[in-house]
Every structure is written in structure tokens, then in C-alpha cells.
Amino acid sequence: MIIMQILRSYVEPVLGNALSKIGIKDDSWKSMLTPSREHSQGDLSLPCFPFAKILGKNPVAIAEEIASSIEKTTEIGEISSAAGYLNFKANPKWLVSELLSNKIRIGDAFGGKPCTGRKVLIEHTSANPNGPFHVGRARNAILGDTLVRLHRLLGNEVRAEYYVDDMGKQVAVLAWALENLSENQIKEILRDSNEISPKWKNKADHTRVRWYQAAQKLRQDETESAQIELDIAKLVHDSENGNHKVLEKFNNAFHPVLEGMLTTLKRLGIEFDEFTKESMFVTNGDVEKLMKALSELDIHGVADNGAEYLDLGSRGLKGKTEFYFKRGDGSSLYATRDIAYHIWKWSQCDELINVLGEDHKLQARQVGLTLKELGHKVPEVLFYSFIKLPEGKMSTRKGNVVFMDDLLEEAKEHAEQIVRQLRNEYNEDQVSEIAEAVGSSAIRFNIIKVSPDKGFTFRWEEALAFEAGSAPFIMYSSTRARSIAKRCAELGLDVELICQKGILFDDITDELPDSLIDLLRCMAIQNDVLLRSVEQSRPNLFANQILNLATCFNGFYRDCKIIESGEVNEMYLQISQLASGFLKSGMEGLGITPLERM
RNA sequence: GGGCGUGUAGCAUAGCUGGAUAAUGCAUCGGCCUCCUAAGCCGAAGAUCGCGGGUUCAAAUCCUGCUGCGCCCGCCA
Known part of the structure; x- marks a missing residue:
């Protein structure tokens, strides 16, 4: 279930209506309706500049006109215009009820289906x-x-x-x-x-x-x-x-x-x-058969000594266009076997x-x-x-190299030091378990979060930084959420049962803290980001999403006390548990080890 | 020489299917633990988005030239 696509499905008909009334008949605006850059302004935005020429009007005025002609709905909580942009904001109450409805399978971009069949x-x-x-x-x-x-x-x-x-x-x-x-x-x-x-x-x-x-x-x-x-x-x-x-x-x-x-x-x-x-x-x-098949292609060529190649120049390859697949002695090459x-x-x-x-x-x-x-x-x-490395290219021969085994050890030791310092009540087994998870997760995340096509300079200080922007930061948010659930259970609540209840739209208060809404919106786009990250083979996009999710959770944690003087706010608890689930599945997707405590 | 990729605050990066005041972390400066884990939170300061042209109502984002860096241009794997 992809929440923002659902929102879009509500926005498009009303927006299409409003646009056709002012003279925009074709559908080209649909591709212009995109997630808002300016997060504070809305969830979906439509820049109205292209309409200015067609209608002979000021884009600011057009945006205002459209905004005032569209009515709010249960789903669309706010329609506003700003600087030529038309902004749609999901109704936070709708987001809450939608997210808590158990219709979303956490981490599954396609709702109830267990498998895409691919x-x-x-x-x-x-x-x-x-x-x-x-x-x-x-x-x-x-x-x-x-x-x-x-x-x-x-x-x-x-x-x-x-x-x-x-x-x-x-x-x-x-x-x-x-x-x-x-x-x-x-x-x-x-x-x-x-x-x-x-x-x-x-x-x-x-x-x-x-x-x-x-x-x-x-x-x-x-x-x-x-x-x-x-x-x-x-x-x-x-x-x-x-x-x-x-x-x-x-x-x-x-x-x-x-x-x-x-x-x-x-x-x-x-x-x-x-x-x-x-x-x-x-x-x-297979290789023998393949080489025979390649020999029969139009673009096939033979060198003086009998070596064979394909001339890929006519197929768009530039530079050296001969691609050799057979040596002079008749044997295959690595690429041929590949x-x-x-x-x-x-x-x-x-x-x-x-x-x-x-x-x-x-x-x-x-x-x-x-x-x-x-x-x-x-x-x-x-x-x-x-x-x-800061000293230059990594080379085993020159001894200019950092072994993963050493890095893992170093990271673990560093984590152990921090755990001992921060939580002196933990025993050595607990320290070791936490440190191992922190160390290896941090190393992974440090590499995943940067775009693959970007050169990367390994620095010990960065690999061993366990602060904001790192895997331990995410892990820490997750343990906070888990710790809350544990506290609630200790107070005698059946946390799971409460989460299954969901919440009725009308039972949600009108005044929801901004940080809570931010967390909702972050969760609402999680599956969209997952899909994009997979489609484009760019794990860093999803890494970033989980980082944002952890940050949003921390804000929610700050403003929304789930347990206050022994009383549990059930809606907050449900939201916290949902975020906890999103964090967990997200961490699994990134190979970060979720911990009960740290 | 040719091809591909990359250049964003002091540092490391995000954003690049064009759209609002360019986002985040580290480092720097200031504030928050009688309160669910302070590996946290709040705030300040910091950017001619490599340089020049072009397309566009609108360019960090697209095109083009230049330039720094990386990788490749084996009948190696």
C-alpha cells in the first residue's frame, strides 16, 4: 500500500476538474504534480507557471484561484497556494487512521500480497x-x-x-x-x-x-x-x-x-x-556451443593467428571495437565464459x-x-x-590497505568502549553483543549511504563515528521505541491488542503536534522510497529514508509522551509501534541489526 | 589520444525523471538530563552548487565547450 499514491488518486480528479474549469483541458499537468520540495508547504505540489502563458494570467493568481475553488475532503486536509505553487496537504487525521488501519504491511510496497511473483x-x-x-x-x-x-x-x-x-x-x-x-x-x-x-x-x-x-x-x-x-x-x-x-x-x-x-x-x-x-x-x-554460435554472427572476425572476435563498432561501441572471445589456441576467455x-x-x-x-x-x-x-x-x-584511502589507492602490494576483518574488530572494540562508558550496568556478554551489532551495522551503513557512482575515501574517524547520520543513530531510535513498548507491557497493557484496534477517524484529536505529523508523513512515503530505491538500484535512497525516519521518530519521542504519570496514550503507542515496525523492516533491508537495547 | 563517471559550506555527503529560501552529518559557537535510553534534542554560524556558453516562464538538475579527479581502452581475470 503506497499512501502517497492513494493521496494522489484523491487529488487528481478534483484537481482535473478545477483545471478544466479554468481552461486547462489536457492531462499534461499530471506529470507536474509531484511530491513537494518544500516539505512544510504540503505533500503534493503543482507549479502553475506553465499555465501562465496559456491563460495569459499571473501564475500566483492562477494558483490562488484554483486553491480557492477546491474543497477540502477527508483525505485532503489543506489546499493552499504560495508563490505560484498549488499545494495539497494530506489530512493528518486521515493519515493517522490510514496508517493505523493495519492495511499496510510494513516494508511491503504492495500491501497484502506476500510476493510480487518476480x-x-x-x-x-x-x-x-x-x-x-x-x-x-x-x-x-x-x-x-x-x-x-x-x-x-x-x-x-x-x-x-x-x-x-x-x-x-x-x-x-x-x-x-x-x-x-x-x-x-x-x-x-x-x-x-x-x-x-x-x-x-x-x-x-x-x-x-x-x-x-x-x-x-x-x-x-x-x-x-x-x-x-x-x-x-x-x-x-x-x-x-x-x-x-x-x-x-x-x-x-x-x-x-x-x-x-x-x-x-x-x-x-x-x-x-x-x-x-x-x-x-x-x-x-556451454562455452564451446557459445563460441560456435558467436562464430556464425555477421559481425564475427578472425585474426591472423586464428583468434576470433566480434566487431561491436556497428552496434554502438566506441574506441576499440573488437571484442575477442576466442584465443589463437582455441581456448575461451573470461568474458566468453561470463x-x-x-x-x-x-x-x-x-x-x-x-x-x-x-x-x-x-x-x-x-x-x-x-x-x-x-x-x-x-x-x-x-x-x-x-x-x-586518504593516502591514495588501496593496494595490497604496497601495504596500503585496510582489511575488513581488522575494520570489524576495530569497530567492535570502539563500540565496546562506548557501551561500557554509557551503560555500566550491562554485563560483558551484553556489551559484546551490542558492540558487534553496532560495529558491523555502522560499517555497512557508512558505505551504503553514499551514492555508488561516487568515489569514496575511507576514513577511520568516519567509519567509527556512531552519531547522527550513522547506523547506531538509527538503532538507537529503534531501541527507544522497543523500550517504550516494554514499559507499557510492564504496566500490564496488551500492546499487540491495542495496535490491532486501530483508531476511528472521529476519535482523533484535531490538535496533533507537528513532529507527530512529520513522522506520519515520513512513514507514508517509506514504501514509495523503497520502490524507487529498488527500481533504480540505488540503496542510498532507502538508507536516507531510514535516517529520516529515525530523525522523525526522535522528534515524536520528544513531543509525544506515550507514558505520562503511569497513563498510556494509546494512539501515541500505536504510532510508536508502527514506527518501530517501519524502523525494524527498514533496518533489515539495510542489513542493520535491530537490538532490544543498547 | 578516445570512452565512461565525478566535481555542491572547512571536511564528508544528499538532492540531479528541471520548479519555491539548495538538505544532512562532522567540525565550530550557544542551550537542554528531578521527565518513556543524552549513541539524543533545540538553536547559531557557514554555499559565487568546478568554470564559461546555451535551452526554458524556471537550471545544482537538461545540452555544449573547458578544467580538476577517478576508471577503462590486454588473444588478463
Whole structure:
């Protein structure tokens, strides 16, 4: 149930009537009737400037004329004009009764329906399993998981996928190193690098990455590299030809690393429904079939050594237009396998979304154009810009990197300090539980709240700021609401029963505090914002909504005492509980852990 | 060199399907805990929305040129 759309459905007929009376007959004004920019003026506004020319009148006068010709209704509480704008304000009493009517399923943009019937497949993260997450790589996982959660909140059936790169050079390097280098050799090769943190010496993503790094270093070393390159090339070649023994070796090499990486993500509330291995499309023949199909396209071309490509220039690609899908030796490339993967994904969903770093833009374009060429739909892609450090680009090699595991620990410790300071009555288990939730939620929110296409500079002070504008701020509002409900229950009230009662329009007082009305309006648009956030794949829009909701709740909390000298105001309690529910579902949508107390 | 993205108070950001006085947090200054959790609330101050042109009744928002920054332009992944 989308309240503001309901309001619109009441406004449009009366407004259309009024407009046709003064000579505006067509419907073009409908797109001009938009949510008010100036929040204090109304909920829906119509700028009357375009009518000025048509009617030969001053827009201010037109707005006034229309305003005075429309009668208030139960739903429309106020029609006013200001500076050429015609403003409609929802009747607060109507908002209260509508919101408390239990017709709205919290967090569900489509009212009573449990499901939209849409199957959405979201592929995100898919990081090469060769080392621990740093905050840069984690932006993908956090954005992707938030998108997954928001789609679920909307009622879509979602599958979260991790595409595992289990073949090719990167894994080959890791596998080679694990087989050929001893622990002592690693120590020697990496003697100039940072030591592994003792905290993570049992976490395979942190330990095995050293083998990977050592191998990378050796490969650059002139004297050693030739034979290593040959060895690795053979492994790569075998894996690409679907050699089971080699693929198993690769699997044994990266699997513990992937497990370690997933442990980190789990701590951030991120989980996957399915892992799909890249090698599957080689071993099941899909890639072979695909390359054959591509060879038969009009835009297909062959290089001197037999390598094959598509010339996408005629399909709108600029710059270098050749898109190679087959090497001279006949083997496939990463992008080719990715296309096979996409065709497979399309066979099991209605909507396909990929979360990719901005460095993949060209590649994604090539994949998209090729899919189109083959008669498939093009997936939607959420691109994000990279996270950098104040010192510059994040680079494991240069040691200029912040590991997600360290950030999580640091955030938790910081939160623990604050909890101990603020609530010395909590025991250590409580402190730890709260701190863990606060820490990981804050990290997530810090990243979600900024627009994906914006570059992001990671700063410790910001990641560890738990004030207004952060996840803990939202969590705090939510615990306030819960604490009130608990108090009411302690006073012997059946809170749930009271909330089910709703409230009759005529039983609502005419004088409602502004902050209460603000909270109502904020709740009224929540599902609209959710829908927009999902449609545009912009989690930051919804993050902002929940921040506003928390702020509005705090205002309501200030002005509307629910319990006053032992007496409970039932309407306030119902509104508080509704807000509590909106906060909770919103937090779940963002991956913020709701707490009972903090 | 070409393509894509980005530039908004001291800092970090929101707004960019054109519309009213450009919103929020941090930092700065001032006020609020005998009152449902002060991780909070209220107030003050702070912006030539990168620069120049254009379209429009109306531009932070659309178009165009310039400029700073980022990413990409492998028969790598």
C-alpha cells in the first residue's frame, strides 16, 4: 500500500476538474504534480507557471484561484497556494487512521500480497578467492547484499549468487605456490612485506594469500620466472580444457580461502544462496556451443593467428571495437565464459542484476551487446566507484590497505568502549553483543549511504563515528521505541491488542503536534522510497529514508509522551509501534541489526 | 589520444525523471538530563552548487565547450 499514491488518486480528479474549469483541458499537468520540495508547504505540489502563458494570467493568481475553488475532503486536509505553487496537504487525521488501519504491511510496497511473483537473480561480490577482503572489495558485497535485502523487502523472490572464479591464472598462481613453495620460502620471499596479523593466523584467506603474493613476486623475478610461467601456463591451459584433476587441485587451493572470505562477510550479515563455478560452463560444453554460435554472427572476425572476435563498432561501441572471445589456441576467455554464465542465469529469473566495479564497465558493455546480438536480454548493472584511502589507492602490494576483518574488530572494540562508558550496568556478554551489532551495522551503513557512482575515501574517524547520520543513530531510535513498548507491557497493557484496534477517524484529536505529523508523513512515503530505491538500484535512497525516519521518530519521542504519570496514550503507542515496525523492516533491508537495547 | 563517471559550506555527503529560501552529518559557537535510553534534542554560524556558453516562464538538475579527479581502452581475470 503506497499512501502517497492513494493521496494522489484523491487529488487528481478534483484537481482535473478545477483545471478544466479554468481552461486547462489536457492531462499534461499530471506529470507536474509531484511530491513537494518544500516539505512544510504540503505533500503534493503543482507549479502553475506553465499555465501562465496559456491563460495569459499571473501564475500566483492562477494558483490562488484554483486553491480557492477546491474543497477540502477527508483525505485532503489543506489546499493552499504560495508563490505560484498549488499545494495539497494530506489530512493528518486521515493519515493517522490510514496508517493505523493495519492495511499496510510494513516494508511491503504492495500491501497484502506476500510476493510480487518476480524472480530476481542478483550476482554480487564474486571476488577471486585469493585473499582477504579489504574495504574496497567489500563495497561490492555490501551494496549487493543490500540490494538483495531491498528486493526481498519489496516482495521479490531473490537469489543471491556468487560466481566463483575457479579456473584461470589467478587460481593457478595460488595452486602452484601452495604446491611448490614451503613456509620458509614464503617467509624469505616476503621478508620486506608486512607481517600477518596474529589475530588472523588461523584464517586461510589471510594465510594463503601470502603464497599467492610470494608467487606473484617470483614471477616478476627475471631469473626464476621463465619456468614458473611455463608451469602456470600449463595449469591454466589444463583448467580451461576442463581437466578434472587440475580443477580439483585448484578447488583444494582456493576453497579454504573462500571460506575465510565468507566468514568475514557473514559477520557483515552477508550470505549467498548459491555459488556457481566458472568451470561449470567449460566442462558442460556451454562455452564451446557459445563460441560456435558467436562464430556464425555477421559481425564475427578472425585474426591472423586464428583468434576470433566480434566487431561491436556497428552496434554502438566506441574506441576499440573488437571484442575477442576466442584465443589463437582455441581456448575461451573470461568474458566468453561470463556470457555463457549470463545465458544460464537468464534461464532462471525474470530480472538479472550484477554488481560490478567501475573498472568492469567496458567489459559489461561488451557482454551486454553480445547477449543482445544473440537475442538475449541485457542484465541491469549496478556499478560502483572504488574506495580509496586518504593516502591514495588501496593496494595490497604496497601495504596500503585496510582489511575488513581488522575494520570489524576495530569497530567492535570502539563500540565496546562506548557501551561500557554509557551503560555500566550491562554485563560483558551484553556489551559484546551490542558492540558487534553496532560495529558491523555502522560499517555497512557508512558505505551504503553514499551514492555508488561516487568515489569514496575511507576514513577511520568516519567509519567509527556512531552519531547522527550513522547506523547506531538509527538503532538507537529503534531501541527507544522497543523500550517504550516494554514499559507499557510492564504496566500490564496488551500492546499487540491495542495496535490491532486501530483508531476511528472521529476519535482523533484535531490538535496533533507537528513532529507527530512529520513522522506520519515520513512513514507514508517509506514504501514509495523503497520502490524507487529498488527500481533504480540505488540503496542510498532507502538508507536516507531510514535516517529520516529515525530523525522523525526522535522528534515524536520528544513531543509525544506515550507514558505520562503511569497513563498510556494509546494512539501515541500505536504510532510508536508502527514506527518501530517501519524502523525494524527498514533496518533489515539495510542489513542493520535491530537490538532490544543498547 | 578516445570512452565512461565525478566535481555542491572547512571536511564528508544528499538532492540531479528541471520548479519555491539548495538538505544532512562532522567540525565550530550557544542551550537542554528531578521527565518513556543524552549513541539524543533545540538553536547559531557557514554555499559565487568546478568554470564559461546555451535551452526554458524556471537550471545544482537538461545540452555544449573547458578544467580538476577517478576508471577503462590486454588473444588478463
